[in-house]
Amino acid sequence: MNDRPPTREVLLDAALSVFTEQTYGGAAVAEVAKRAGMSVGTLYRYFPSKEALGNAVFRRWKGELLDRLTAGADPDEPVRTTFRRAWGGLVAFAAERPDAFGFLEFQQHESYLDEQSAALSARVSAMGEEMVVRGQRVGEIRAGEPLMLLALVYGAAVGLARTIHDGLVLDRAQLAAAEDAAWALLAKPEN
Amino acid sequence: MNDRPPTREVLLDAALSVFTEQTYGGAAVAEVAKRAGMSVGTLYRYFPSKEALGNAVFRRWKGELLDRLTAGADPDEPVRTTFRRAWGGLVAFAAERPDAFGFLEFQQHESYLDEQSAALSARVSAMGEEMVVRGQRVGEIRAGEPLMLLALVYGAAVGLARTIHDGLVLDRAQLAAAEDAAWALLAKPEN
Amino acid sequence: MNDRPPTREVLLDAALSVFTEQTYGGAAVAEVAKRAGMSVGTLYRYFPSKEALGNAVFRRWKGELLDRLTAGADPDEPVRTTFRRAWGGLVAFAAERPDAFGFLEFQQHESYLDEQSAALSARVSAMGEEMVVRGQRVGEIRAGEPLMLLALVYGAAVGLARTIHDGLVLDRAQLAAAEDAAWALLAKPEN
Amino acid sequence: MNDRPPTREVLLDAALSVFTEQTYGGAAVAEVAKRAGMSVGTLYRYFPSKEALGNAVFRRWKGELLDRLTAGADPDEPVRTTFRRAWGGLVAFAAERPDAFGFLEFQQHESYLDEQSAALSARVSAMGEEMVVRGQRVGEIRAGEPLMLLALVYGAAVGLARTIHDGLVLDRAQLAAAEDAAWALLAKPEN
DNA sequence: AATGAATGAGCATTCATTCAT
DNA sequence: GATGAATGAATGCTCATTCAT
Known part of the structure; x- marks a missing residue:
């Protein structure tokens, strides 16, 4: 019934796409969240820090x-x-x-x-x-x-x-x- | 008589060393100036922007x-x-x-x-x-x-x-x- | 038969302990709920806001x-x-x-x-x-x-x-x- | 000629007034800077952190x-x-x-x-x-x-x-x- | 009734760039 | 020409509160 990919995967995909375009260091966490279609707060529920996400x-x-x-x-x-x-x-x-x-x-x-x-x-x-x-x-x-x-x-x-x-x-x-x-x-x- | 390397070269050397250690994106212009032994203002007299310096x-x-x-x-x-x-x-x-x-x-x-x-x-x-x-x-x-x-x-x-x-x-x-x-x-x- | 202290009391105790350690302002509502052994949602069923809890x-x-x-x-x-x-x-x-x-x-x-x-x-x-x-x-x-x-x-x-x-x-x-x-x-x- | 009180003093005064009203923990650094009539960046030139200011x-x-x-x-x-x-x-x-x-x-x-x-x-x-x-x-x-x-x-x-x-x-x-x-x-x- | 995922405004801090001296 | 104080937008991260389940 639920075909939505799990949130964590969505975030990893969004992060990869942002990191690829802008480099890990140049990427803003907010941009990752936005591209994943969710708020920063939610991202931080899944990963405790930008480093952890990287x-x-x-x-x-x-x-x-x-x-x-x-x-x-x-x-x-x-x-x-x-x-x-x-x-x-x-x-x-x-x-x-x-x-x-x-x-x-x-x-x-x-x-x-x-x-x-x-x-x-x-x-x-x-x-x-x-x-x-x-x-x-x-x-x-x-x-x-x-x-x-x-x-x-x-x-x-x-x-x-x-x-x-x-x-x-x-x-x-x-x-x-x-x-x-x-x-x-x-x-x-x-x- | 004046054996000091020209300011521009000093800046390029300092910039290389900072960029190498911290990546272009992660480097602070102020750190480059400091390592070059001069003020940010002077750096900006030689290069109009961080991009130009890079x-x-x-x-x-x-x-x-x-x-x-x-x-x-x-x-x-x-x-x-x-x-x-x-x-x-x-x-x-x-x-x-x-x-x-x-x-x-x-x-x-x-x-x-x-x-x-x-x-x-x-x-x-x-x-x-x-x-x-x-x-x-x-x-x-x-x-x-x-x-x-x-x-x-x-x-x-x-x-x-x-x-x-x-x-x-x-x-x-x-x-x-x-x-x-x-x-x-x-x-x-x-x- | 039911010797469990009423939820409200449990929350007040947890809140006191967190406020004492971290100051009212510094305390996180989530921490209070956690220490009370329940979810934030439940806390908010008993108290309409952090101010009310305080x-x-x-x-x-x-x-x-x-x-x-x-x-x-x-x-x-x-x-x-x-x-x-x-x-x-x-x-x-x-x-x-x-x-x-x-x-x-x-x-x-x-x-x-x-x-x-x-x-x-x-x-x-x-x-x-x-x-x-x-x-x-x-x-x-x-x-x-x-x-x-x-x-x-x-x-x-x-x-x-x-x-x-x-x-x-x-x-x-x-x-x-x-x-x-x-x-x-x-x-x-x-x- | 220059009767303006030194920046550091101005900041200490502004900080005291904000801390008094809102508690150290509740005070926003930006509010301190604003009340001191300067930008956050300037505040941070004089104090390396909120803790240091406190x-x-x-x-x-x-x-x-x-x-x-x-x-x-x-x-x-x-x-x-x-x-x-x-x-x-x-x-x-x-x-x-x-x-x-x-x-x-x-x-x-x-x-x-x-x-x-x-x-x-x-x-x-x-x-x-x-x-x-x-x-x-x-x-x-x-x-x-x-x-x-x-x-x-x-x-x-x-x-x-x-x-x-x-x-x-x-x-x-x-x-x-x-x-x-x-x-x-x-x-x-x-x- | 209870849960906890989700939200987004708010916070401390950094940094490229400007400009009065 | 050189300086470095000043600016303020942007960043990583937190947290009170809401709401679908």
Whole structure:
């Protein structure tokens, strides 16, 4: 009977949209409430502070990103397959939710994120690092500090998303080419 | 005799340092003036508004970045060489001026940047695109939408800088490995 | 069978405890309801506004104080006896219900008290004034504006209560000495 | 040439008047600024917070009160003289500055007063205690816990001030009678 | 009758910008 | 030219009160 989405979700959506447009720091809580179609007081019934709201939005989407990166992973599959899945997940997420991805990756968050949010970021990072390490062990990924290689690919994905966000349109073939290129960055060069 | 740096420069330096720590949006003009050792009134004699100051800082360093990317470029050299120079310039800049690089690349600027600043960003982009296009023409760089390939490498560089900024320490060999990996992203795969 | 105190009383108790800790002005209605174990809505069923609640608390205890000051009074007894009873009642009340006494006497109430509450205060005052006037008529109390003398003794009692509230501990003998001193303030000096 | 009172003083005066009428807790900073004839921003240039302003007002007047209680004190004079001076100073202060005296003594301040303010209150109290102790030593003041006796007289003075504040008008003779009565409270009873 | 979600005016505080000195 | 006091709109947050359930 009640098809209205729960208030909390409505607020998270409104917050994401405002934070995306104006940056967490530049956003006014009142604007979030207005866009959510409710009063400030109500917002504060659901989130005790702007910081708490920011962290909730961050976790909502960093968690979603983590799920997408992890979904269907199989520790025995070739690393090339793992990478394809993760990269695909990342790019699909960025394409489907450019606002969420932009909020997560195009902004500086340090000052207000709490430990739990940082832990979630760390899990995403750890997941990537594991993939690189496993790839190096089985000889599919080139030598080098795993965190450095991860920084390069992750950065490449973010760069791609940013350019798409800024207006670049890519068809399926181009996206496949992008994935190939990103894998080449990681892949062990043929001796 | 007068070795004091010109007031304008002092202000740009102070502004960069404040913007880096607190984000453009979070920074108080009074704090910039204080760190520059002068009054707000004087700051406003040099820059008509906070936006103007932000744009000046942005241009100061985006211009420096463009110089470094361009420095010593020779249209006839192999693209591999051009890339090495550009990548090296980028990474050196990020290493020497992490504050400036962070300000340029880790923050969202859209709302206050003016046309002139945007044009400068466009020139950096154009410079990269030219390199990619030339590389494709001479068969050194893989096929694909040039802006897409550029987004990937540029993003990789930014990702690397961010991870270094977050504490990762890399020696010369690792940096060389990073450059190899980044080039692999662009390089035309062997047959 | 039903030993639960009536809702209204529960609310008055909760309100007193919150007003005592935080001042009438600083207290949140929601906190009162919470401490009373019920919802705000229910509180508002019993009291139409915060002001009404404040007045009810004030009257509840100013009335109690009046009862104690009056209890067992006999118009024919010596004024010294009346005074002993009244002073003792005041001090006992302050000792037994420091919260209530503090709320009544250590705070400024003017802005929200209504006529009925003011009338109750006036009755306390009138009762004291009568005692002073009677004492003067029978030659037991010194000459002087009765309201002035009342202000002095009443103030002395409040001062004592405040100091006890702030931590001063007094035994029975000291309390008796205090009563003597207070009476000396009123008593007609020998010749 | 410049006869305008210094801004800080203007603010302290405005704050006192608003705090007196509405209680520290009930007062709006904006109202203080308005009554001082300036903007909120200016107020905040002189006082970093409402608490700081409240403490400054408290200290301004508690200090004045201390001065008045102390003025012209001579350790060798009879205690009766010391008392007359102190009581007179207190009453004169309350008469001349009923707003300041009311702010100091008719309100509950605990939650926002800082250490320095508390120390000032302690000095006033210590000064009174010394007088009582000296009086007891020389046999002019009755036996009893000095802080208790002090609480009684100080309370009597506050009670008198409150009643005057509430409208009681007293001539010189009545005020002298009040002083006599207050001294009787302290004085050692004849044999 | 009881609940507690919702409202929005009000509060303390900050900060870009102006301007008299 | 330089200063910094002054302005007041805007921000994050609270709370008395209402009302649908």
